[in-house]
Amino acid sequence: MKALISLALAGLSCMAAAADGRTQSxxxxxxxxxxxxxxxxxxxxxxxxxxxxxxDDVCEVVPIHMVYEDSHGERHTLEYSVMGRGCGGF
Structure with a gap:
């Protein structure tokens, strides 16, 4: 279940980041x-x-960071886990 939520967060955040040209490390x-x-x-x-x-070169769970603004305009950094893409079969 956590993996599914992480994947959903990653997909949502990638779409939103692509729509917004501004980025911050x-x-x-x-x-x-x-x-x-x-x-x-x-x-x-x-x-x-x-x-x-x-x-792309890791086949294990890794921490990822997402920077976002909440509904009040405050900026937050969230750390969550995703599976690396280096597992060959995925």
Missing amino acids: AQEANATDVERYEYATNLDIARVIHTDDIP
Whole structure:
């Protein structure tokens, strides 16, 4: 279930990032400001600003960061897990 949610977040964030030409590196975000996604996390995502690329050379679960604005215009950085794309069969 968590993998499905992670994939949905990744797909949604990629579409929104492609629609918005502006990006900000998640590495610029202060590490203490990073929120970690968990199954029960209540998300308020109004606009995705940037997502890290999913690595093509890794076949394991890796952390990804998404920078987004909530419905009040506040910027957040969310860390969540996705499966790397380097597994050959995927």
